Amino acid sequence: MAGDPLPDEEIALRLVELPGWERDGDTITRTFAIRYHGGVAMIVNVADVQRLIGHHADIDLRWDHVRFRITTHDAGHRLTTADFDLAARIDRIATAHEAQPHNS
Numbered sequence: 001m002a003g004d005p006l007p008d009e010e011i012a013l014r015l016v017e018l019p020g021w022e023r024d025g026d027t028i029t030r031t032f033a034i035r036y037h038g039g040v041a042m043i044v045n046v047a048d049v050q051r052l053i054g055h056h057a058d059i060d061l062r063w064d065h066v067r068f069r070i071t072t073h074d075a076g077h078r079l080t081t082a083d084f085d086l087a088a089r090i091d092r093i094a095t096a097h098e099a100q101p102h103n104s
């Protein structure tokens with residue numbers, strides 16, 4: 001169930017609350033430094049949460065980092081509150097897996 005697209009000012013305010021997340025067009029992205037197998041474990045955890053909340057990130061796993069990209073397809077690929085909610089959940093999972101900030 002998608003909400004309405006957020007206005008630019010609201011997106012900017014929400015990003016202040018989520019250090020490390022960046023806006024890229026109508027998506028938000030964050031990259032974490034984590035070795036490959038740890039990244040797999042983290043992604044499984046993220047996938048379980050995503051199934052519960054019905055919202056899914058695009059995930060790009062590399063040997064030493066993992067990048068998440070989020071937008072709301074059901075809102076015409078625009079940013080909604082669901083994207084920022086998922087981003088905050090991913091941050092908590094990243095902390096639990098000791099994933100580190102990554103200079104992307």
Ligand SMILES: C[C@H](O)[C@H](O)[C@H]1CNC2=NC(N)=NC(=O)C2=N1
Nearest residue numbers: 001054055056057071072073074
């Ligand atoms: C029916 C189902 O809940 C929808 O297709 C959900 C699934 N996951 C989703 N994930 C994201 N990122 N955007 C969506 O619009 C979306 N829609």
